[in-house]
Amino acid sequence: MKIVCVGGGPAGLYLAILLKLRDPSHDLTVHERDAEGSTYGWGVTYWRGLLDQLHAHDPETARAIEASSVRWSEGVAHVRDLTTRQPGDEGHGIGRHRLLRILAERARSLGVRLEFESLITPDDLPAADLLVAADGVHSALRTRHTDHFGTRIDTGRNRYTWLGTTKVFDAFTFAFVETDHGWIWCYGYGYGPEASTCVVECAPETWTGLGLDTAPEPDGLVLLEKLFADVLDGHPLIGRPSAQAPWLNFRTVTNRTWHRGNLVLIGDAAHTTHYSIGAGTTLALEDAIALSGALHERPTLPQALTRYEQRRKQALLTLQSAAGHSARWYEDLPRYIHLPPQQMFALLGQRHSPLLPHVPPRLYYRIDRAAGRLEAMRRFKRWLGPKLARTAQARAPRE
Structure with missing residues (x-):
């Protein structure tokens, strides 16, 4: 296949790597409008689960990313002159420049063409069997067909x-x-x-x-x-x-469908989740994994793109729900900030819960302390979050 990725961020670069690993005969080009090394941002976060996936799909890339990352396993909250520290899941941070350099070097080593300072517009699309819109939250390729994709942007x-x-x-x-x-x-x-x-x-x-x-x-x-x-x-x-x-102001992007003909959305072009859950880079790389797998598993391009979309939209429901509730927690900060520090920090850790906005904070804290470790409660929260997300998406008007 001749495949063109528009956008040289983590999603586009990692997709190119995975496709080349599956089939070196693919003709793959990644176009990035900015100069090499001129990326925005500072560091990105990810969690152990992503690292395990990277090791499963391309150990060489995974080892390079892990070696360039820092780790932490605690969270610290400072409120006025009070400080509380709690253990948490193992987190990782890596500089965005370093991450993109690792991915670019790996892609080049596999024979992917990287074209920097190369602006691709909807009026001048290169010929390709598959065109991947990895051009971010403001995706020009998506915007040209907003009605088809059913794009919704919540600010x-x-x-x-x-x-x-x-x-x-x-x-x-x-x-x-x-x-x-x-x-x-x-x-x-x-x-x-x-x-x-x-x-x-x-x-x-x-x-x-x-x-x-x-x-x-x-x-x-x-x-x-x-x-x-x-x-x-x-x-x-x-x-x-x-x-x-x-x-x-953070822009939450969702789309009713993620593909149109031979054009497919990936990463922030397809979806965004509030930065407070630290999942943006993870989701972009998981999109690449899913799209690469679907193209390998399905015999035709339409079937592959449909499978990719179904798989990723289902996987995103829980995270999109968590991100929405996390953003709301911060917007409702006065509701929680005057609690004793241990309680406030505990509810900060529970900010993804779909129940929290509807229960008085002190009562929620007591209930969570008493029953939060019960498997039945955990299952109920996991079920309720995506259900509320589906209901909100079905009821909301689209732009």
């Missing part, structure tokens, strides 16, 4: 900005700071021996009340450094020099 209420810092966090770190204009908080996690990612979020009234809506980015960084001085230990925050809109 979150809170404002956030994605920053770096030279402070190296030894755990996944949360810090909540009260200001005269409301609460502002950050999530921090290491991705290398000398740097961490720091995502800052707040309600829109806090954003405007602090003047972050009008402050030049350098002034905004100085203010944030003062607000989070305790957790940063004197280290600076670092913005992206090319950022046109450093403060954003």
Whole structure:
């Protein structure tokens, strides 16, 4: 097959790797509009389950990614002058630049053509048996056929900005700071021996009340450094020099269908999940695994793309539900922030629950402590989340 991937992020590169491994005769090209090495972002997170999948499908890539990652197994929450630390699942962080370099080098070694500074537009598509839209949340290829894909974009209420810092966090770190204009908080996690990612979020009234809506980015960084001085230990925050809109509202993208003829959506072009669950890169790579498998298993392209879509949409239901509830937890922060620190942190860990918004927080905490470990309760939560997600998608109007 002649296959063209539009977008040189994790989804497009890893798909090219897997397809070449399955069949070296595939003619594969990845087009990336930006220059090589000019990616956005700082570090990305993933969990042990993804690493196991990578080892199963391409051990060489998995070993390189694991060797370049940092690990943590605890979470820390700072609320005012109080701190609580709890054990958690093993998490991993890797610099986005490093991850893409690993994937690009592996793809090249297998014979994939990588074309950087190569802009592919809907009006000038290359000839191919399969065209993969891996061009991100603002996908031009998807946007041209919005009605066909049934694209829906939901914009979150809170404002956030994605920053770096030279402070190296030894755990996944949360810090909540009260200001005269409301609460502002950050999530921090290491991705290398000398740097961490720091995502800052707040309600829109806090954003405007602090003047972050009008402050030049350098002034905004100085203010944030003062607000989070305790957790940063004197280290600076670092913005992206090319950022046109450093403060954003998160956009949740869903699509009714993921393919049209020989065009298929993958990664953020097909779906996004709120950054607070740390699953974006994992889902992109899992899309690549599923699409590669479907193309190998099914005899025709339409059957393969249908199988890929069915498999991934089903797998995403639980995560999309969790991400929606996680985002809502932060939007409803005043509901939880005045609880005793141990309770607040416990409910922070339960923010994915579809039950939590409907139960008084203190009561939920007591119930969860008493019955949360029961298998029947766990099964009920796993069943309820996707069910609510399906109902919401069926009822909501589409753009």
